[in-house]
Amino acid sequence: MTLTTRPRGTNDVGPGDIELWHKLEEKIRQVCAAYGYSELRTPMFEHTELFQRGIGEATDIVEKEMYTFVDRGERSLTLRPEGTAPAVRAYLENNLGAGALPVKLYYYGPMFRYERPQAGRYRQFTQFGLEVLGSSDPLLDVEAILLPLELYKACGLSGFQVEINSIGCPKCRPSYRQELVEYFEPHVDRLCSSCRSRLHRNPLRLLDCKVESCQEVLAGAPQIGRHLCPECSAHFAQVLAYLDALGVDYKLNHRLVRGFDYYTKTVFEVTSAELGAQNAIGAGGRYDGLVEELGGKPTPAVGFAVGVERLLLALQGQDKFQAEPAAPHVYLVHFGGESKLRAAQVAYFLRGQGLWAELDYLERSIKAQMKAANRLGSRYVAIFGEEELGRNSIVLRNMRDGQEQEINLQDLEQLAKILGECGK
RNA sequence: GUGGGUAUAGCUCAGCUGGUUAGAGCGCCAGGUUGUGGCCCUGGAGGUCGCCGGUUCGAAUCCGGUUACUCACCCCA
Numbered sequence: 001m002t003l004t005t006r007p008r009g010t011n012d013v014g015p016g017d018i019e020l021w022h023k024l025e026e027k028i029r030q031v032c033a034a035y036g037y038s039e040l041r042t043p044m045f046e047h048t049e050l051f052q053r054g055i056g057e058a059t060d061i062v063e064k065e066m067y068t069f070v071d072r073g074e075r076s077l078t079l080r081p082e083g084t085a086p087a088v089r090a091y092l093e094n095n096l097g098a099g100a101l102p103v104k105l106y107y108y109g110p111m112f113r114y115e116r117p118q119a120g121r122y123r124q125f126t127q128f129g130l131e132v133l134g135s136s137d138p139l140l141d142v143e144a145i146l147l148p149l150e151l152y153k154a155c156g157l158s159g160f161q162v163e164i165n166s167i168g169c170p171k172c173r174p175s176y177r178q179e180l181v182e183y184f185e186p187h188v189d190r191l192c193s194s195c196r197s198r199l200h201r202n203p204l205r206l207l208d209c210k211v212e213s214c215q216e217v218l219a220g221a222p223q224i225g226r227h228l229c230p231e232c233s234a235h236f237a238q239v240l241a242y243l244d245a246l247g248v249d250y251k252l253n254h255r256l257v258r259g260f261d262y263y264t265k266t267v268f269e270v271t272s273a274e275l276g277a278q279n280a281i282g283a284g285g286r287y288d289g290l291v292e293e294l295g296g297k298p299t300p301a302v303g304f305a306v307g308v309e310r311l312l313l314a315l316q317g318q319d320k321f322q323a324e325p326a327a328p329h330v331y332l333v334h335f336g337g338e339s340k341l342r343a344a345q346v347a348y349f350l351r352g353q354g355l356w357a358e359l360d361y362l363e364r365s366i367k368a369q370m371k372a373a374n375r376l377g378s379r380y381v382a383i384f385g386e387e388e389l390g391r392n393s394i395v396l397r398n399m400r401d402g403q404e405q406e407i408n409l410q411d412l413e414q415l416a417k418i419l420g421e422c423g424k
Numbered sequence: 425g426u427g428g429g430u431a432u433a434g435c436u437c438a439g440c441u442g443g444u445u446a447g448a449g450c451g452c453c454a455g456g457u458u459g460u461g462g463c464c465c466u467g468g469a470g471g472u473c474g475c476c477g478g479u480u481c482g483a484a485u486c487c488g489g490u491u492a493c494u495c496a497c498c499c500c501a
Contacts, residue, residue: 116426116497120501276495278499283500307501309501365458366460374461374462375462378461381460397460
């Protein structure tokens with residue numbers, strides 16, 4: 001049974017679905033090109049410490065969701081659960097910051113997290129993400145939001161919402177943190193168990209708790225706005241000003257916090273109304289401290305990641321993003337023997353011209369071959385009949401209107417021309 | 425890790441309170457048209473009823489366990 005069953009939380013993408021993936025990947029490349037981002041491909045696994053340091057020891061991902069293994073050289077390796085830490089690692093290892101700044105990178109590929117699968121959540125999933133390193137310009141925070149929005153729009157997606165917040169920096173967050181703890185402590189008995197355990201470890205996370213009793217306490221919780229230092233405050237104001245100037249629709253959400261430790265200042269999330277509980281189709285933020293944390297010199301940076309399966313699910317819900325099925329230019333109907341031999345020769349020639357020529361490999365009846373051609377949506381059928389082959393020609397039938405003409409095989413170029421012009 | 429739902433043909437699903445050879449639609453193959461698709465008609469192939477055990481004269485059906493899928497919680501893209 002396990003031989004024919006894929007591992008939990010993984011997916012096969014084959015004929016019927018893969019076309020949509022290809023189309024989306026094409027859109028991603030187009031949008032990234034327009035914004036001047038180049039692709040960075042990093043390994044599927046990294047040293048475990050990279051994620052422990054990068055994402056943070058106390059995060060759920062590091063504590064219980066990583067696919068970690070020891071290789072034959074006794075190294076602890078981990079299948080990447082996200083793309084930012086590897087991107088920063090590659091940035092440092094390849095000294096990408098040596099040239100002109102900022103460095104604009106994007107990545108696309110599978111990520112791995114050991115979680116219980118559900119709608120829009122898989123153990124192996126695909127993320128498209130971007131990272132800009134080397135500038136603290138608020139306009140780049142905005143670009144990091146704009147680019148994915150551009151992608152959503154290019155796919156025809158509507159009904160998504162942008163939420164944004166600033167969670168400050170190491171200078172101003174401690175005082176907010178302190179005030180939060182002081183606010184919550186008297187209400188400890190009304191908090192849910194997980195909030196109680198997080199109160200001192202990571203009080204910011206209480207802000208997005210969905211438990212009802214916690215919600216009541218949350219209503220009166222202090223907001224970070226007043227605690228932001230002048231720098232963070234000005235930065236955030238600039239981000240919002242750019243968003244306004246560019247006509248981007250967003251919603252301020254002072255409860256928005258993120259699950260990774262490396263975020264500073266701006267954080268954002270895009271949700272889709274098409275999805276169920278896992279409705280975030282993209283999220284990101286600024287991470288000015290990560291490069292230094294991983295051993296580089298202080299380097300501001302901002303990034304964004306899109307869940308590709310979720311985006312596809314959302315698009316599927318709106319029925320707008322469809323790949324037109326590919327169809328053969330011609331289906332070569334043969335009668336076996338000599339006729340099949342001639343069909344194979346012609347198919348070889350046509351394929352060499354970049355034309356899709358299909359034929360029967362199961363010695364099926366003419367009727368069955370015609371049906372097959374029809375089902376594949378073939379524009380033309382070429383019939384390699386005895387009579388015509390005697391004259392070194394074939395019958396070419398247009399499957400749209402049923403018109404037939406005899407074509408001499410002496411002039412294959414002409415056949416290729418007719419097929420090529422049939423308006424793919 | 426926790427909770428709910430589901431598991432019958434390639435796909436979507438029927439199968440009522442346990443009762444003979446387990447069904448339908450679609451798909452697939454063939455024939456009706458021995459050299460011509462779509463529509464129609466006829467026939468055919470294809471199922472250890474997820475798996476293991478129990479109750480029973482008898483289990484796809486009831487019970488227990490198990491695995492997988494699925495939705496939700498936690499968290500996240």
